[in-house]
Amino acid sequence: xxxxxxxxxxxxxxxxxxxxxxxTALMDGRARTAKELAYGAGVTxxxxxxxxxxxxxxxxxxMERQGRHRYFRLATPSVGHAVEALMAVSPTRARARASxxxxxxxxxxxxxxxxxxxxxGVSVTEAMVRRRVLKPSGRDFLLTPAGxxxxxxxxxxxxxxRGERRAFARQCLDxxxxxxxxxxxxxxxxARQCLDxxxxxxxxxxxxxxxxxxGLRGLRTWFGINWxx
Amino acid sequence: xxxxxxxxxxxxxxxxxxxxxxxTALMDGRARTAKELAYGAGVTxxxxxxxxxxxxxxxxxxMERQGRHRYFRLATPSVGHAVEALMAVSPTRARARASxxxxxxxxxxxxxxxxxxxxxGVSVTEAMVRRRVLKPSGRDFLLTPAGxxxxxxxxxxxxxxRGERRAFARQCLDxxxxxxxxxxxxxxxxARQCLDxxxxxxxxxxxxxxxxxxGLRGLRTWFGINWxx
DNA sequence: TCCATAGTTCGATGGTAGTCGATCTATTCA
DNA sequence: TGAATAGATCGACTACCATCGAACTATGGA
Numbered sequence: 415x416x417x418x419x420x421x422x423x424x425x426x427x428x429x430x431x432x433x434x435x436x437x438t439a440l441m442d443g444r445a446r447t448a449k450e451l452a453y454g455a456g457v458t459x460x461x462x463x464x465x466x467x468x469x470x471x472x473x474x475x476x477m478e479r480q481g482r483h484r485y486f487r488l489a490t491p492s493v494g495h496a497v498e499a500l501m502a503v504s505p506t507r508a509r510a511r512a513s514x515x516x517x518x519x520x521x522x523x524x525x526x527x528x529x530x531x532x533x534x535g536v537s538v539t540e541a542m543v544r545r546r547v548l549k550p551s552g553r554d555f556l557l558t559p560a561g562x563x564x565x566x567x568x569x570x571x572x573x574x575x576r577g578e579r580r581a582f583a584r585q586c587l588d589x590x591x592x593x594x595x596x597x598x599x600x601x602x603x604x605a606r607q608c609l610d611x612x613x614x615x616x617x618x619x620x621x622x623x624x625x626x627x628x629g630l631r632g633l634r635t636w637f638g639i640n641w642x643x
Numbered sequence: 644x645x646x647x648x649x650x651x652x653x654x655x656x657x658x659x660x661x662x663x664x665x666x667t668a669l670m671d672g673r674a675r676t677a678k679e680l681a682y683g684a685g686v687t688x689x690x691x692x693x694x695x696x697x698x699x700x701x702x703x704x705x706m707e708r709q710g711r712h713r714y715f716r717l718a719t720p721s722v723g724h725a726v727e728a729l730m731a732v733s734p735t736r737a738r739a740r741a742s743x744x745x746x747x748x749x750x751x752x753x754x755x756x757x758x759x760x761x762x763x764g765v766s767v768t769e770a771m772v773r774r775r776v777l778k779p780s781g782r783d784f785l786l787t788p789a790g791x792x793x794x795x796x797x798x799x800x801x802x803x804x805r806g807e808r809r810a811f812a813r814q815c816l817d818x819x820x821x822x823x824x825x826x827x828x829x830x831x832x833x834a835r836q837c838l839d840x841x842x843x844x845x846x847x848x849x850x851x852x853x854x855x856x857x858g859l860r861g862l863r864t865w866f867g868i869n870w871x872x
Numbered sequence: 873t874c875c876a877t878a879g880t881t882c883g884a885t886g887g888t889a890g891t892c893g894a895t896c897t898a899t900t901c902a
Numbered sequence: 903t904g905a906a907t908a909g910a911t912c913g914a915c916t917a918c919c920a921t922c923g924a925a926c927t928a929t930g931g932a
Contacts, residue, residue: 418664420733421726426658430890434651448909461891463910474732482899482908492731497650499728502721503703504649659920677879690921692880711878711929 445485529601674714758830
């Protein structure tokens with residue numbers, strides 16, 4: 415098969431409405447289960463299963479098993495770029511939505527669900543690993559005793575959020591950074607604290623975050639991060 | 644129709660092998676006739692006509708009538724970007740070809756058929772218009788008397804190339820720049836002279852050109868162009 | 873005026889792929 | 903161990919669409 419046709423194969427995959435909806439649903443970098451994607455795309459789980467298998471086989475999506483769930487996410491950043499480039503040549507509404515949330519803003523700092531993602535999320539997570547606050551462990555993070563004290567000084571009540579029913583400190587893979595960031599109830603608490611401390615501020619209705627001046631200082635003194643741009 | 648589905652419409656258009664071949668054939672920015680595209684794509688003219696009509700209706704292509712010919716080209720740079728982004732997620736060979744001829748190189752300076760295109764072609768053309776060497780006129784350029792003398796000093800024998808059978812000084816629209824550059828026998832002669840004067844050099848087998856040091860000086864003294872990068 | 877050529881339109885045909893119901897497997901939880 | 907849920911597989915149905923032959927329109931040249 416020659417090069418021209420191989421782009422047609424990929425385009426044809428994106429060219430089905432149900433698959434296009436699944437791909438755009440995954441554009442925020444979060445992983446989702448097959449059922450979520452099925453209902454989001456407006457098709458039955460059987461149909462979705464067939465679509466997801468095709469997207470997997472073409473390496474547009476990546477999949478991770480977790481119990482009886484299967485989590486799907488965009489396989490590489492270039493998949494996201496391709497979807498965006500298609501949005502740019504689509505009529506009116508797709509273009510409008512794409513320009514509302516410019517990629518660079520999204521990529522630098524955004525929330526993913528309720529925790530920090532994008533470059534900021536990854537930076538903070540990696541700083542916590544470097545400073546022995548977190549330790550990667552399987553698909554989770556372990557919070558060290560020193561880490562518990564550290565977060566306590568920052569104003570995060572670790573004992574309280576341990577009591578919550580949801581996963582405590584999950585690794586969440588980032589579409590744009592290809593590196594994991596902190597999710598779960600701990601991730602949400604850290605994000606909440608960053609907002610409360612006025613380190614970051616939400617812009618618009620979107621998931622985009624901007625770093626404040628206090629945030630710049632806070633990241634340096636607490637995490638040793640010298641944020642640029 | 645919502646945004647997700649509208650990207651599917653575009654992707655489905657690119658998702659047909661014949662149409663994908665037509666689009667990639669147009670990636671160099673040149674306009675081509677329906678027949679050229681038909682045979683290039685390996686389908687009959689009837690089939691190609693149907694494909695081209697669809698691509699036109701979706702504004703992926705633009706068309707210009709010229710006598711009994713119809714010239715098709717990519718409608719906007721973003722169409723080219725979308726095709727490239729799809730190449731980037733396509734298996735092996737498409738990716739290899741895309742990286743062989745990086746977009747930036749192509750965009751800065753390249754030949755289109757036999758004349759200068761890309762940013763260089765547009766810059767030189769616009770400089771000639773600014774200096775009253777050329778005057779836009781319909782789909783052609785007119786060469787002024789002063790322009791004839793100017794090109795003569797540069798070493799282009801205008802009278803001789805006026806004798807050639809092909810169009811003399813055509814405006815050729817550039818995909819990447821969205822602005823016209825000089826084509827036709829005069830455009831070819833100017834490009835030949837730039838190569839003879841060692842202002843530009845071909846790199847590889849591709850249409851990419853690099854500007855030499857002499858070229859940098861030549862552009863400044865002859866055309867008042869301060870080329871950057 | 874006539875012929876050659878570029879391109880489109882129409883209609884028939886055939887293949888492909890999305891869809892869902894029914895059924896099956898795997899995992900979790902009580 | 904059994905019930906519930908996530909998901910995959912299979913098969914049948916349907917609808918769409920790429921393709922090409924034939925016929926048509928339009929432009930250019932002799």
